Amino acid sequence: MITSGELFSGLGDPTRRAIFEQLCREGEQTVWMLTEQAGVSQPAVSKHLAVLKHCGLVHDRRQGREVHYSAKPQALAPLVDWMSVYAGFWRERFDRLEDLLKRMDQ
């Protein structure tokens, strides 16, 4: 299982977070599409995607010579759990999110 720690450091890098955010916003994207936006080289993007994949934050689907990546926001669940413990103040706001993620788990 992925820990909140791995997710924190996985999303700690700005470029990597931007890639994940783009996948969330715009849906499935090829490596090349992500590279155009990222402002870094294609191998750099591939490495970031490997890290995100290890965290379970993205899924890849090969189609011909293209690889399509998509976001898996459910993988944020351990972060939600961590936050609900340490951000007691926002307990209520988070209960709703937790419910949603649990429904997805089923």
Place this chain on the structure above:
Amino acid sequence: MITSGELFSGLGDPTRRAIFEQLCREGEQTVWMLTEQAGVSQPAVSKHLAVLKHCGLVHDRRQGREVHYSAKPQALAPLVDWMSVYAGFWRERFDRLEDLLKRMDQ
């Protein structure tokens, strides 16, 4: 204002996160108490505390020659907001899926 990015990298380090968690769990602590738990030298702890303070995650109160640190979980707010947005992308998709399933039932 502190961005979610600064919080992600601020909490990305395991030692730093452990310090913050200890402050959340056990309340106000001196630097020395934190050092005993942290497993690293006192200057290392001080540097981590400086980072956490820059993120607004801790507050320090000097009393004599001791400095008491305490957690400020409210500073996690930008992270909560970030999560709401990007866990929300999942919800939209889930809703669309629900719609689709409903239409298929008919």
Place this chain on the structure above:
DNA sequence: CCAATCCATAACTTGTTAGTTATGGATTGT
């Protein structure tokens, strides 16, 4: 007043990581 304590900063070392270029495997189109 002097020694001891608590902490922060400075200076430095080292390990990690994000970036690069080079390359090769797999696939497609001609």
Place this chain on the structure above:
DNA sequence: ACAATCCATAACTAACAAGTTATGGATTGG
């Protein structure tokens, strides 16, 4: 079959971050 495209990996470099020891300021106790 061949050239071109898409992507991942390897190998390397450079930058940063986290650790160390050394030091000094501030405070307390004797």
